[in-house]
Amino acid sequence: MKMMTLDIQMFAVPFRKVSKTRKRMRRSHNAMEVPGMAKCPSCGEVIKPHRVCTKCGNYKGKKVVEVKEAE
Numbered sequence: 001m002k003m004m005t006l007d008i009q010m011f012a013v014p015f016r017k018v019s020k021t022r023k024r025m026r027r028s029h030n031a032m033e034v035p036g037m038a039k040c041p042s043c044g045e046v047i048k049p050h051r052v053c054t055k056c057g058n059y060k061g062k063k064v065v066e067v068k069e070a071e
């Protein structure tokens with residue numbers, strides 16, 4: 001019975017026994033993902049979607065939160 005043709009390493013393997021190609025294939029999924037970002041329609045600031053803009057306090061084109069200038 002030979003079902004697992006993709007020999008997935010379940011435990012530590014000496015690094016010389018893992019080829020450059022196999023190491024790189026494994027690490028192809030390790031990169032950080034860019035989080036989803038949207039632009040505020042009223043001020044153009046990059047914001048997270050479905051959240052009130054932290055710069056101008058607008059959401060869906062309406063002012064919902066009063067933003068105080070921090071500086």
Ligand SMILES: [Zn+2]
Pocket residue numbers: 040041042043044045053054055056057058
């Ligand atoms: Zn805004």
